[in-house]
Amino acid sequence: MIEMEHVTKRFAKDAAPAVDDLSLEIPEGVTVALVGPSGCGKTTTMRMINRLIEPTEGRITVNGDDVRAVDPVIFRRHIGYVIQQVGLFSHMTIAQNIGAVPKLLGWSADKIRARNEELIALVGLDQAMLTRYPRQLSGGQRQRVGVARALAADPPVLLMDEPFGAIDPIARTRLQNEFRQILQRVKKTVVMVTHDIDEAVRMGDRIAIMRSGKIVQYDTPDEILSRPVDAFVEDFVGADRALKRLSLYEVSQVMQPAVDATATAKIALDADLRNALSAMIAANTDRLAVVNAAGTPVGSVTRDAITAL
Numbered sequence: 001m002i003e004m005e006h007v008t009k010r011f012a013k014d015a016a017p018a019v020d021d022l023s024l025e026i027p028e029g030v031t032v033a034l035v036g037p038s039g040c041g042k043t044t045t046m047r048m049i050n051r052l053i054e055p056t057e058g059r060i061t062v063n064g065d066d067v068r069a070v071d072p073v074i075f076r077r078h079i080g081y082v083i084q085q086v087g088l089f090s091h092m093t094i095a096q097n098i099g100a101v102p103k104l105l106g107w108s109a110d111k112i113r114a115r116n117e118e119l120i121a122l123v124g125l126d127q128a129m130l131t132r133y134p135r136q137l138s139g140g141q142r143q144r145v146g147v148a149r150a151l152a153a154d155p156p157v158l159l160m161d162e163p164f165g166a167i168d169p170i171a172r173t174r175l176q177n178e179f180r181q182i183l184q185r186v187k188k189t190v191v192m193v194t195h196d197i198d199e200a201v202r203m204g205d206r207i208a209i210m211r212s213g214k215i216v217q218y219d220t221p222d223e224i225l226s227r228p229v230d231a232f233v234e235d236f237v238g239a240d241r242a243l244k245r246l247s248l249y250e251v252s253q254v255m256q257p258a259v260d261a262t263a264t265a266k267i268a269l270d271a272d273l274r275n276a277l278s279a280m281i282a283a284n285t286d287r288l289a290v291v292n293a294a295g296t297p298v299g300s301v302t303r304d305a306i307t308a309l
């Protein structure tokens with residue numbers, strides 16, 4: 001787990017602190033999304049965890065070890081890091097990029113090759129990509145390589161700064177979903193910075209909302225969306241927070257098992273409730289037939305069941 005205790009960062013003596021007496025506890029295996037407006041201190045908070053920035057005051061521990069007590073260069077090899085704008089080494093092939101940290105750790109060439117092949121498949125890219133250079137990849141492909149590289153040495157902690165920032169909205173949603181699936185397979189403690197509340201809701205087990213170097217609310221997405229602590233958070237999460245909250249639930253969670261033969265429109269069992277409501281509005285109806293992956297009706301969902309939630 002990562003623990004930050006009363007951490008303050010002042011870049012200049014007389015300047016307002018970039019991070020101001022911040023305390024945050026991140027349990028093992030949990031993904032935390034740090035969100036907030038530009039300049040609120042997200043990147044600074046993240047970079048203090050792997051000591052790319054030294055705190056002015058306060059204490060940070062990773063798995064009980066004070067980060068100041070360990071050699072920062074060695075320490076960083078055990079923390080995966082995806083930076084804003086990916087930052088692949090342009091003069092190195094994709095294989096060399098992904099294998100950079102394992103090489104520093106002294107892995108054998110065979111072991112690195114096998115790991116590269118495993119990771120490139122994990123992030124959904126073709127093996128042929130391994131011999132290419134970053135400029136020969138699309139932005140989305142480079143972003144996947146960035147994730148693969150961060151995972152290479154199987155670090156328990158992953159820090160990701162706007163990891164999907166450079167991708168168009170459709171590819172972005174797909175990559176977010178894929179990354180969530182990857183995280184279900186490889187248990188990691190993840191700190192992800194984003195300024196996009198939708199990304200935070202989709203990716204985070206917990207969300208920390210920051211403002212002027214402080215955390216104003218640290219809660220599950222459901223809590224943040226249903227009970228914002230103040231007007232700032234309420235404004236930040238957006239007027240559509242009730243709809244956003246629906247995207248956290250699946251149709252299967254409010255489905256009634258009785259198949260409704262009169263329902264004219266249908267929805268997949270694993271669709272989210274926001275899409276279910278949208279389908280109802282589009283079809284001008286207040287109930288949908290729920291179908292499984294094979295297209296067989298397995299139940300029904302009503303507008304009342306959704307609004308009751």
Ligand SMILES: Nc1ncnc2c1ncn2[C@@H]1O[C@H](COP(=O)(O)OP(=O)(O)OP(=O)(O)O)[C@@H](O)[C@H]1O
Nearest residue numbers: 011012018036037038039040041042043044045195
């Ligand atoms: N090296 C530095 N020297 C001086 N001030 C800095 C330095 N790095 C960051 N700051 C200041 O600290 C504050 C927080 O910056 P930070 O990069 O953490 O913001 P952020 O929340 O990540 O913003 P963004 O969403 O734009 O990336 C800003 O006011 C910034 O100008």
Ligand SMILES: [Mg+2]
Nearest residue numbers: 042043044084
């Ligand atoms: Mg930043």
